[in-house]
Amino acid sequence: MEIKVIGIKNIPLIKKGDDLSQLILKSADSQNIKLDDGDILVIAETAVAKADGNVINLKNIEPGKQAYNLAKLTGKEAELVEAIIEESNEIVKVGPDFIICETKHGFVCANAGIDESNVDKGMATPIPLNPDSSAHQIRKKMEISTGKKIAVIISDTQGRAFREGAIGTAIGISGMEPLWDRCGEFDLYGRELKTTSIAVADELASAASLVMGQANEGIPVVIIKGISYFDKLENDKATINPLIRPKKYDVFRD
Amino acid sequence: MEIKVIGIKNIPLIKKGDDLSQLILKSADSQNIKLDDGDILVIAETAVAKADGNVINLKNIEPGKQAYNLAKLTGKEAELVEAIIEESNEIVKVGPDFIICETKHGFVCANAGIDESNVDKGMATPIPLNPDSSAHQIRKKMEISTGKKIAVIISDTQGRAFREGAIGTAIGISGMEPLWDRCGEFDLYGRELKTTSIAVADELASAASLVMGQANEGIPVVIIKGISYFDKLENDKATINPLIRPKKYDVFRD
Known part of the structure; x- marks a missing residue:
C-alpha cells in the first residue's frame, strides 16, 4: 500500500462566514488535485474556528x-x-x-x-463548538460538489502524558469510524488478535501534521489518498466519541 | 509539500541473525523503490526484536x-x-x-x-534492548549500500492516557532529531511561537502505521519520502531521548 499526504496550497486567510468546502475545492483545483472516492481531508481546527467566527x-x-x-x-x-x-x-x-x-x-x-x-x-481560538458537525457539513458540501465519497477529519496539535512534543490529533470526524477494532483478525502466525484497536483518525491527523506545519506554512488542509481499508471504516453516522476514553476507565484521572 | 508513505512488500518472515538492511533493500528493489537522500525508513520493533533474537x-x-x-x-x-x-x-x-x-x-x-x-x-517480543543502536546500525549499512543520507525510526504500537486506541509511536531513531522545536519561529500573523515543539518522529511512526497494519499485512517496513525539512532535523548523533519526558516533569506520574 502507498498513501499520499498532499498539502493544499494557496488557501486564503480564513474569515468568519467563509465556506471552507468551496475554498478547499478551489485551492485544490488550482493545484490540479482532484478528489477521489476514499480520500480523507484533514482540516486544522483553527481554520474551522475562524470560519465559524468562534474566535x-x-x-x-x-x-x-x-x-x-x-x-x-x-x-x-x-x-x-x-x-x-x-x-x-x-x-x-x-x-x-x-x-x-x-x-x-x-x-x-x-x-x-x-x-x-x-x-x-x-x-484566541477555542476548539470548534461541535467538530463532528463541522466535519459533517464540510463533507456533505464537498460530496455534493464532487460526487465522491470522502471522509473529513478536524485536527488539533496536542501534547501527551509521558512524552515530550505535540502531535496531530483528531478532534472531529465525518464519513469514517475513527477507531479500527481488529480484534478477531489474525496475525502472520494465525494467532487471533485480542486487543488490537487502532486510532486510525489520530494516525491520519499526525500524518497530515507532517505536511501542515505549525508556524507560517499556511497549509491548514491536507488530502490523504490511498487508504485501502477506507471501505471498512466508512460510516455516514460516525463520530469522534469512540476515541474519547470515559473518565471511569482512565487510570490517569483522579 | 507532498509526502509518500510506501509499504515495502515481500519482506520474508525475519529470523535471528538476519541482516535487516539487506532484506529491506532487496525487497524495495523488487518493488522498484529506490532510496533518495532524505528518505525516512520506519521499521516495526517486532522485526528488529526477531533479527536480534530478542524473543x-x-x-x-x-x-x-x-x-x-x-x-x-x-x-x-x-x-x-x-x-x-x-x-x-x-x-x-x-x-x-x-x-x-x-x-x-x-x-x-x-x-x-x-x-x-x-x-x-x-x-513474545520485548522492546529491542537498544532501539537507537539498532536504528543506527541499520541506517549505517543502508547508507553504505546506497550512498544516500537517510533516517531510520523503530516504531511500536502503543496506547495512550485519555484516548482509546493505539497509535504508531517512535521508540528508536538514527539520523534525525525526533523533536522539532519551533519556538522562536513565527506564525502567519507574525506572532512568535512560544511553546510549539513537534514530536515529528511519533508523527512519522503514526503515518507509517497507517500502511503497516497490525494483523497479517506482512509490512514491517515503510519508506516515507518527501519530508522537505529533513535537513533541519538531520543529526548523525540523534537519539530518541528528547521524546521521553523525565518523571519529575510528568504530572501524571505519582
Whole structure:
C-alpha cells in the first residue's frame, strides 16, 4: 500500500462566514488535485474556528475569582484562564505553567485546546463548538460538489502524558469510524488478535501534521489518498466519541 | 509539500541473525523503490526484536512472588507478568487487565511493550534492548549500500492516557532529531511561537502505521519520502531521548 499526504496550497486567510468546502475545492483545483472516492481531508481546527467566527477577544473577558487564582498558580493571563475555565467540564491538573482540562467535548488537553497562534494578537481560538458537525457539513458540501465519497477529519496539535512534543490529533470526524477494532483478525502466525484497536483518525491527523506545519506554512488542509481499508471504516453516522476514553476507565484521572 | 508513505512488500518472515538492511533493500528493489537522500525508513520493533533474537519463550520463565501477585490482580499469565517486571524500571499503574510500566529505556507503556503478536505461540517480543543502536546500525549499512543520507525510526504500537486506541509511536531513531522545536519561529500573523515543539518522529511512526497494519499485512517496513525539512532535523548523533519526558516533569506520574 502507498498513501499520499498532499498539502493544499494557496488557501486564503480564513474569515468568519467563509465556506471552507468551496475554498478547499478551489485551492485544490488550482493545484490540479482532484478528489477521489476514499480520500480523507484533514482540516486544522483553527481554520474551522475562524470560519465559524468562534474566535475569542481576550480583552473582552472578565476573569472570575477562580481564574485569578489559577492565573497566579500558572503564570498565565487571567483572561486566558477564564476562557479556559469556560471551555472546560473539569480542570484535570494544574502546574507552574499549564492547565490540563477536560473540554466540553470530553477531550483531555492543555488549556482546553485554546490556541493563540495563527490569529490576530489578543485573540484566541477555542476548539470548534461541535467538530463532528463541522466535519459533517464540510463533507456533505464537498460530496455534493464532487460526487465522491470522502471522509473529513478536524485536527488539533496536542501534547501527551509521558512524552515530550505535540502531535496531530483528531478532534472531529465525518464519513469514517475513527477507531479500527481488529480484534478477531489474525496475525502472520494465525494467532487471533485480542486487543488490537487502532486510532486510525489520530494516525491520519499526525500524518497530515507532517505536511501542515505549525508556524507560517499556511497549509491548514491536507488530502490523504490511498487508504485501502477506507471501505471498512466508512460510516455516514460516525463520530469522534469512540476515541474519547470515559473518565471511569482512565487510570490517569483522579 | 507532498509526502509518500510506501509499504515495502515481500519482506520474508525475519529470523535471528538476519541482516535487516539487506532484506529491506532487496525487497524495495523488487518493488522498484529506490532510496533518495532524505528518505525516512520506519521499521516495526517486532522485526528488529526477531533479527536480534530478542524473543522470549514464556515457558522458560519462572515467575517470582510479585509476578504471581500481579497476575492475580490483572488476570494475566504469571510468566508474562514476570517478563514484564524484568523489562521494567518501575510499575506505574496496575488495573484489572493492564500493567503500565516504565521500561528500562524510560518509555511509559502497557506491558513494558512486550508484544505477543506476529511471533510463534508461547513466544513474545520485548522492546529491542537498544532501539537507537539498532536504528543506527541499520541506517549505517543502508547508507553504505546506497550512498544516500537517510533516517531510520523503530516504531511500536502503543496506547495512550485519555484516548482509546493505539497509535504508531517512535521508540528508536538514527539520523534525525525526533523533536522539532519551533519556538522562536513565527506564525502567519507574525506572532512568535512560544511553546510549539513537534514530536515529528511519533508523527512519522503514526503515518507509517497507517500502511503497516497490525494483523497479517506482512509490512514491517515503510519508506516515507518527501519530508522537505529533513535537513533541519538531520543529526548523525540523534537519539530518541528528547521524546521521553523525565518523571519529575510528568504530572501524571505519582
